[in-house]
Amino acid sequence: IAAFLGVMRCPCHKTIRVIKDALKREKVNQVGSFVWSYLKAKQGSMNPAERNLQMLLKWHVLSRKFDRDPRKFSRFTEWGSFSHDDNFGTHVEDAVVFSPDSYLPRSAYTNLTVNLFGQSVNLFEIGVRAEGLDTMIDNLFGPEGYFTNPNAYNFNKNRKPSTNDR
Numbered sequence: 001i002a003a004f005l006g007v008m009r010c011p012c013h014k015t016i017r018v019i020k021d022a023l024k025r026e027k028v029n030q031v032g033s034f035v036w037s038y039l040k041a042k043q044g045s046m047n048p049a050e051r052n053l054q055m056l057l058k059w060h061v062l063s064r065k066f067d068r069d070p071r072k073f074s075r076f077t078e079w080g081s082f083s084h085d086d087n088f089g090t091h092v093e094d095a096v097v098f099s100p101d102s103y104l105p106r107s108a109y110t111n112l113t114v115n116l117f118g119q120s121v122n123l124f125e126i127g128v129r130a131e132g133l134d135t136m137i138d139n140l141f142g143p144e145g146y147f148t149n150p151n152a153y154n155f156n157k158n159r160k161p162s163t164n165d166r
Contacts (some may be wrong), residue, residue: 004034005038007019008038008053016057020039026066029100030073030100030102032066033066034067041077047091049120072098074098077094088116093109094111096108099131104134109126110124111125
């Protein structure tokens with residue numbers, strides 16, 4: 001996915017064709033769903049900085065093979081608006097990447113950009129990456145986890161009743 005995002009910084013017609021052909025043969029659902037959602041989002045982008053990519057994708061029809069549930073599969077989402085009259089717009093990108101070996105996301109990122117008078121100004125960008133959270137969640141909530149034993153978290157067992165409890 002990182003390699004794909006690197007290539008998409010400066011795409012050309014040949015790159016788009018190669019990616020589209022590779023997407024048809026992709027066997028990893030997490031990679032396929034991310035690439036598909038990225039290309040689909042960029043096709044309908046309102047961001048003026050994405051006009052070149054949008055023109056490259058204009059005539060390509062994307063298979064719905066990787067149109068998957070965004071709660072379980074990697075995805076890229078984009079929202080935005082742009083007013084040509086005022087030459088002003090906002091743009092938000094969101095990406096969540098899952099590993100094929102985990103039910104929790106491996107990384108996530110959000111970006112807020114303002115387009116003003118032909119310039120893009122990045123106001124906010126945050127990204128997180130984590131590995132091994134599955135083990136911690138299983139230790140807390142799994143069959144042998146901390147929260148499956150009611151006595152382990154009964155905070156009221158030593159409390160004496162007060163007159164207000166009656």
